[in-house]
Amino acid sequence: xxxxxxxxxxxxxxxxxxxxxxxxxxxxxxxxxxxxxxxxxxxxxxxxxxxxxxxxxxxxxxxxxxxxxxxxxxxxxxxxxxxxxxxxxxxxxxxxxxxxxxxxxxxxxxxxxxxxxxxxxxxxxxxxxxxxxxxxxxxxxxxxxxxxxxxxxxxxxxxxxxxxxxxxxxxxxxxxxxxxxxxxxxxxxxxxxxxxxxxxxxxxxxxxxxxxxxxxxxxxxxxxxxxxxxxxxxxxxxxxxxxxxxxxxxxxxxxxxxxxxxxxxxxxxxxxxxxxxxxxxxxxxxxxxxxxxxxxxxxxxx
Amino acid sequence: xxxxxxxxxxxxxxxxxxxxxxxxxxxxxxxxxxxxxxxxxxxxxxxxxxxxxxxxxxxxxxxxxxxxxxxxxxxxxxxxxxxxxxxxxxxxxxxxxxxxxxxxxxxxxxxxxxxxxxxxxxxxxxxxxxxxxxxxxxxxxxxxxxxxxxxxxxxxxxxxxxxxxxxxxxxxxxxxxxxxxxxxxxxxxxxxxxxxxxxxxxxxxxxxxxxxxxxxxxxxxxxxxxxxxxxxxxxxxxxxxxxxxxxxxxxxxxxxxxxxxxxxxxxxxxxxxxxxxxxxxxxxxxxxxxxxxxxxxxxxxxxxxxxxxxxxxxxxxxxxxxxxxxxxxxxxxxxxxxxxxxxxxxxxxxxxxxxxxxxxxxxxxxxxxxxxxxxxxxxxxxxxxxxxxxxxxxxxxxxxxxxxxxxxxxxxxxxxxxxxxxxxxxxxxxxxxxxxxxxxxxxxxxxxxxxxxxxxxxxxxxxxxxxxxxxxxxxxxxxxxxxxxxxxxxxxxxxxxxxxxxxxxxxxxxxxxxxxxxxxxxxxxxxxxxxxxxxxxxxxxx
Numbered sequence: 001x002x003x004x005x006x007x008x009x010x011x012x013x014x015x016x017x018x019x020x021x022x023x024x025x026x027x028x029x030x031x032x033x034x035x036x037x038x039x040x041x042x043x044x045x046x047x048x049x050x051x052x053x054x055x056x057x058x059x060x061x062x063x064x065x066x067x068x069x070x071x072x073x074x075x076x077x078x079x080x081x082x083x084x085x086x087x088x089x090x091x092x093x094x095x096x097x098x099x100x101x102x103x104x105x106x107x108x109x110x111x112x113x114x115x116x117x118x119x120x121x122x123x124x125x126x127x128x129x130x131x132x133x134x135x136x137x138x139x140x141x142x143x144x145x146x147x148x149x150x151x152x153x154x155x156x157x158x159x160x161x162x163x164x165x166x167x168x169x170x171x172x173x174x175x176x177x178x179x180x181x182x183x184x185x186x187x188x189x190x191x192x193x194x195x196x197x198x199x200x201x202x203x204x205x206x207x208x209x210x211x212x213x214x215x216x217x218x219x220x221x222x223x224x225x226x227x228x229x230x231x232x233x234x235x236x237x238x239x240x241x242x243x244x245x246x247x248x249x250x251x252x253x254x255x256x257x258x259x260x261x262x263x264x265x266x267x268x269x270x271x272x273x274x275x276x277x278x279x280x281x282x283x284x285x286x287x288x289x290x291x292x293x294x295x296x297x298x299x300x301x302x
Numbered sequence: 303x304x305x306x307x308x309x310x311x312x313x314x315x316x317x318x319x320x321x322x323x324x325x326x327x328x329x330x331x332x333x334x335x336x337x338x339x340x341x342x343x344x345x346x347x348x349x350x351x352x353x354x355x356x357x358x359x360x361x362x363x364x365x366x367x368x369x370x371x372x373x374x375x376x377x378x379x380x381x382x383x384x385x386x387x388x389x390x391x392x393x394x395x396x397x398x399x400x401x402x403x404x405x406x407x408x409x410x411x412x413x414x415x416x417x418x419x420x421x422x423x424x425x426x427x428x429x430x431x432x433x434x435x436x437x438x439x440x441x442x443x444x445x446x447x448x449x450x451x452x453x454x455x456x457x458x459x460x461x462x463x464x465x466x467x468x469x470x471x472x473x474x475x476x477x478x479x480x481x482x483x484x485x486x487x488x489x490x491x492x493x494x495x496x497x498x499x500x501x502x503x504x505x506x507x508x509x510x511x512x513x514x515x516x517x518x519x520x521x522x523x524x525x526x527x528x529x530x531x532x533x534x535x536x537x538x539x540x541x542x543x544x545x546x547x548x549x550x551x552x553x554x555x556x557x558x559x560x561x562x563x564x565x566x567x568x569x570x571x572x573x574x575x576x577x578x579x580x581x582x583x584x585x586x587x588x589x590x591x592x593x594x595x596x597x598x599x600x601x602x603x604x605x606x607x608x609x610x611x612x613x614x615x616x617x618x619x620x621x622x623x624x625x626x627x628x629x630x631x632x633x634x635x636x637x638x639x640x641x642x643x644x645x646x647x648x649x650x651x652x653x654x655x656x657x658x659x660x661x662x663x664x665x666x667x668x669x670x671x672x673x674x675x676x677x678x679x680x681x682x683x684x685x686x687x688x689x690x691x692x693x694x695x696x697x698x699x700x701x702x703x704x705x706x707x708x709x710x711x712x713x714x715x716x717x718x719x720x721x722x723x724x725x726x727x728x729x730x731x732x733x734x735x736x737x738x739x740x741x742x743x744x745x746x747x748x749x750x751x752x753x754x755x756x757x758x759x760x761x762x763x764x765x766x767x768x769x770x771x772x773x774x775x776x777x778x779x780x781x782x783x784x785x786x787x788x789x790x791x792x793x794x795x796x797x798x799x800x801x802x803x804x805x806x807x808x809x810x811x812x813x814x815x816x817x818x819x820x821x822x823x824x825x826x827x828x829x830x831x832x833x834x835x836x837x838x839x840x841x842x843x844x
Contacts, residue, residue: 040842079697115748115781117666117695119474124697143475183756184743184763201744202783208740236752244806267843277741292844299842 037295038255038264044302046230047095049252053226054099056298057254063224066104068171071111072096072136073222074127075178075193078239079116082126085231085246086239088178090126092228092252096174097134108134109166112196113141115239139166147199154285155215157207162199167220175222175258179229179265181237181245184209186276187269188238189262190225191217191287214281217258221287225261227253229268259288260295267292305578309567312380320387323440327447328455329476331664331700338660338704344382345440346514348706351431351654355708368521374580375522375529379508379515379564385439385496386508386564388446392500393547400501404544407552408503410562411510419516429649432680435657436488437513440706444658445489445683449672452663453478479668480691488683504547509562519561527580529563531556536577545572632731634787638794639676640687640774643694643721644702644710647797648677655709657683661701667692669776670701684709687723689776689792694723696750696775719750722801724774724794726754726767732789735764745778745790751804754778754790765790770802 039056041049054060064070074088082090093110100108110131114121118140122128131138147162167173177193184205185192194216195201204212229251236245251268255261259282263273273279273290283290322341326334342348349363367378379386396403418437425433435441456476463473499506508515522528531542533556543553546569550562558569570578638648642661645651662670662685669692670685677684687694699718702710713721726745734742745765746754753772756763765778767790774792782788 040844042842079695117698120666120695120697137472140475142477183746183752184741202781205742205744205781206734206738206783208738209742210740238747239750241750241752241804242806264844270843297842297844 035296036298037257038253038260038292039298039300040264040268041252041300041302043250044252045250046089046092046228046252049230049250049300049302050092050095050099050226050254052300052302053252053254056300060099060103063174064100064103064105064172067106068104069169070100070105070108070172070174071166071170072100072108072174072176073167073193073197074110074112074176074228075180075188075196076112076118076121076125076127077115077196079120079124080240081124083231083243083246084240085178085180085233087121087125087127088176089228089230090130092226092230093127093176094130094134096176096226097131097136100172100174101135105172108136109139109170110136111139111141111164111166113164113199113201114196118142141196144199150219152215152219154218156211156285158204158212158215161216161219163219164197164199167197172224173220173222175225177225177227178232179227179249179269180233180240181235181269183237185213185278187262187266187271189227189265190222190258191262191278191282210277210281213278214285214287217282217287218285221256221258223256225253225255225258227261227265229253229265232269234269257288259283259290260292263290263292264297305567305570305580306573309571312565312567315381316387316390319382320384323384323443324447324451326660326704327444327452327663329452329663331666334660334664335700335703338706342440342660342706344378345706346378346383346518347434347438347440347656348658351434351656352706352708355654355711367518371518371521372524372526374527375525375560375563375565376515376518377565378518379505380566383439383508383514384443385512386505388443389496389500389505389507390547390566392497393504396501405504405546405549407543407546407554408549410550410559415510415516415519418511419513419520422513429653430680431653431656432682434513435655435683437511438656438658439508439512439514441656441658442489442492444660444663445672446493448659448663449481449486449489453481477668480671480688482672482674484674485672485683504549505564505566506549508564509548509550515564522563523561525560526583528560528583529558529565529569529578530581531558532577532579535575537575539575541572541574542569542577545569632729632787634727634729634791636791636793638724638796639673640689640724640776640792640794641798642670642685642687642701642710643699643718643723643798644705644713645798646711648794649796651709652677652681652684654707655681655684656707657685658706659683659685660704660706661685661710664700664704665692666698666700667695669694669780687776687792687794689779690788691780693748693776693780696777720773720800720803722773722795722799724772724776724792725769726772726774726778726790727793728754728765728767729787729789729791730764732784732787733764734784734789735759735762737784742783744781744783748777748781750775750777751801753801753804771804773801 039053041053074093076087078086080086097108122138128138141164146165148165148168149160150163151160152158175190175193177190180188182188191213229249232247232249233240233245234247253261253264259279262279266273266276279290326338326341343363344367346364346367353362370377422433456478459473460475463475466472496507536556538553540553543551547566548562548564550559551569641651659672662672669687671688671691672683673686676686696719699713699715702713730736741762743756743763746756751771751773753768754765757766776792778790779788779792782790
């Protein structure tokens, strides 16, 4: 190796390391105390709980970089008001968007492929207002032209799906489900929430729903999952019939791992992860870990 | 004011009515809900039909039209009638293309026009609005706008929406569902026929086919003020005859057939010699009774009585009932179509709806779709709930707020949520849970009252319908993924009834402070709640 080669390669290595350092702040590389597998908060308002949780993970800057585009995917499936707990809490959605912008996000998009009429869902859930107040952009998820076919490489039943272009194009994908009782899937949490990023849901229902939910979870893991368990629909889910179905649980969970967060939310609801077939399937397909015993969990009470 | 200026007034007023009425049909729901009543109050047929249901309803707008006609003739036809203005626009375009073609006096087709009017009246006697639906100018205009102009508007909106997508002026993308060829058949034929008639003979449709035009024509024979030729100043130059869209001015005899005059005032404008005037018809000198009058008087009495008779028999006919029949298995066997909340009953709805498609235009889920023969041949084009295209949004009663004829009566939202339009029928052998042996539950998921519940079945969960609390919204039918037949469908109620309230058992932990103070039992529950709360707050279950 001559001197020129040496200089050249050293320079390249240096650049490579430098750029890695630039992209990943020291905190990520040196997994310290902030690197929890799961953060669980109890006892506060949705926005306050999120502030605590994200701070304990080292702030939104770890997930959203300067100039990036972010897509936040709450559950806005139903034309019901926030206290009915059919949709993600608007206060939480608003706070997440604010954190994204503070971290330097260029644009924050919000959408869902709703079950009821999308305009009514967006308005009555309070989410459209919350997104606009936070400076985010709310996009209709009811336009089939915006969905593009992707291959689900590790899917067993669901091998391809049409996914909304915001999920395909955005730099950061934040999944914000609400924890609810669900008449078909038993519980809807983070993996089930991905049903709202695809166009054709009837296929899932007619081809082994639980397997399809797990299959989709193998496709792209959200950069962050935030489970809203402030108001929780205990029965008659996913739509709910009246306020009598709702319990004020004042909880919030954050994790990068959908299986971890779904398992924890299931326990919070009072069930066991193994009661929910798709959590079991996803664990077996190595999407994540349903066993919470060995994880680094930060439990915060407010 | 010079009489010639009346034409400008007429053009302005007619365009205002035309645009406002058209706007209602673009599907901008909020706007239509707020202004439909106000804008459509003067539409003759809808207000007449609404009057049959509620005689003292504001919908008595048709009486105002009759009064106006008895005073000044068929002013309605050139100002308020949106189809009239639509034809005027065609005539205007034609006059720009074929500049040399002018109008010429034609004898009236009395037999044809009074026959159609009589048939319309008689058809009402038999409780069918079919003839009205086919010829009513307002409803035909509505169908043209709803089926052709609305999709055009949506397309244009969507082009702009995609262009402005990321800007601050972003428009909402809109969607259009369910364009079926057979439903467009009649509107297309109608457009071709009226365009051809208008290009050839001006307002021939209004003077020969339109039952509203013919009826008002009869009333205009009684008008206090009529347009006549001022014989002292007229030089018989013929300009007025050439300008008359109704082809009702005869230059040779210097007579105006006022029953066909649509009060467009083109003649006033065309005449340079002050050759026209509004004349009070009942001054003793001027009572002219041509031989034709006797016939038209007879016609008047005959057709008016036919209308009145139709009115009452239409009301009586509503009491008929249809027996609900049970559905068969496997093939969904819908015996009765589902009608929108507020439609009351099959009889009420089909005997009042003129198929203007205003409700179709504004339905948020576009579940309201024009029918072809689904409601019966006599109900062609009247809307029905098409649960393969959408379902009735639980929190919505928009259609009941806009219907101008009262076919869909106003219902408040809290009541609407209890109206049972039909009952869900489950076809077990079609269900995914049985055929594929996997979980599904799409039907139960969408059900707003949880009338469709999942119950344990061989280690899985199978839907079960509680008909008493089912409101027939069709969410289950729409969501059901089975093909080609659904495993759950809604059998329409020929007469809408009230469903039971969905169960509201308080979840034990969700008890608010106010209720707790009410009795000791609830106080006990509070203690349990507090205990559980503190227990839950302190510990995470993981």
